[in-house]
Amino acid sequence: MGEFKINKTFGEINKKIQDGSVVVLTAEEMIGATKELGPIEAAHKVDVVTTGTFGIMCSSGAFLNFGHSKPRIKANKVFINGVEAYAGIAAVDCYLGAAQTREDDPLNKVFPGRFRYGGGHVIEDLVSGKQVRLEALAYGTDCYPNLRHEADMALRDFPDAWLLNPRNGYQNYNCAVNLSKKTIYTYMGVLRPDCTNANYSTSGQLSPLLNDPFYRTIGLGTRIFLGGGVGYVIGNGTQHNPNVKRSENGVVMGGAGTLSVKGDLKHMSPKYLRGASLTGYGCSLNVGIGVPIPILNEEMAMFTSVSDDDILAPIVDYGLDYPQGTGAPLGYVSYAQLKTGEMDFNGQKVTTSPLASYSTALEIAVILRDWIKSGRFLLGEPQDTLPSAPFSGFEMLK
Amino acid sequence: MTSKNVLLIFKSNIMYKPVIYRLARDFELVFNILEAKILPRKEGRILLELRGSEDIIAEGIRFLEQNRVVVEPLSDKVWREDEKCVNCGACTGLCPTDALSMKRPEMTVSFDVEKCVACGMCGLVCPFGAMRDITLFDPFAEGRSDSK
């Protein structure tokens, strides 16, 4: 480093946020700004670029402490509205996974199952202020004699409630098709046989990790928009893999980096945390995330000006290849193409539809932009960055 | 020229009368059969798209009703609970008629009830329960028998 013409620090940008002189653009606005001004001038003028995504993120859940009963209990089974939460930790702590189904759910016994209510829905009900039914069962100890505790509780009655997600915000993802002869029901939606339709799932040019492809500014301690409230990146997510094939601009050509995030559930909103039911697949949670990216230098200006034309998704067959763990991508398609609603595949027109809401992702990027402009939201400087990959730099900056 | 999608219900006693043929001959209505099925209780159901001037469509529907066919507009059968819709777009690729479609460049999802043929697909696809329908045909009636 040090070879850049523009060099800013987190501290300098935070000072500008506090004195109200900060310039913040959404990742969508940054595309035009960099084109117009060039990367050096854009890096000089723009301090922060905000990103957003709102999609189904199964690797999510709530860490809940439900408080002590009288007499006290050491719960070893916990159910909330009939959905089991993992209770193999201290007496009244539990973890409610977004993908957990109700105990009495018929699952896929009559295929395809509908999975109408699960962990993600409990989380949505909690942030909506609804009461939920808590049931805790125990075997009883000298210090925790209670064997059974039931209570109707709202979110405010839980001493602690965090959203704690092991893997969110996948940097790029597959475009799913189905080459088999029957309709399939997957976590990538319903896919008609013979490659009739294709589903894709990230917010492309607005997506957090696609705007900082080498994780230069994102890491443990990055303050973010999470579920309508404030949260933090607490490290890389599970399955984080920086070594995925990249195109010349450094953009990954498949699922790569991931984030692990945490935030106080009590400040979140059902608008950005939504229980989801995926027919034939299961329950999940739609999570809204927005990450601010400081424009520390002209390279960050280049990264954040990435557009849907420059981002390629691998086309993957969910009929046979994906479930069997075999095969290679059938090709690549740009997000710009995917967003038109149609793509060409093997000489055939295929309908494309998104699974993540681009319009809500943009809403999140705008809210985060306005939070920063108002001086209420300072950037968190990462104490540790995420495992990354080498990058030789942009030709045009050399 | 306008078009209207309707559901016709034929009780078994009138099932074999050539009423639909007469729609075309006597009223010069253009029609398009979207789906037809004879249900186990010996009742026939046909989804029909009627095209013609508003007056003639109304006359045609009156004629059907006089012949004891139950006629129900499809636009009453499917609705969207807008506050539940997150504009993800998952339904747009599977809606057979473009009743659900992406508005570009905003990337929001529009629902045009007049184009809807009440196939029930969106109800199956929407992860948030935003698309509600009154089932006309059981979408799983000829579903997979090889279920896991």
Ligand code: SF4
């Ligand atoms: S029921 Fe849903 S999927 Fe079917 S035509 Fe109507 S809007 Fe489209």
Ligand code: SF4
């Ligand atoms: S799938 Fe449901 S939430 Fe998504 S756009 Fe369609 S109706 Fe709205």
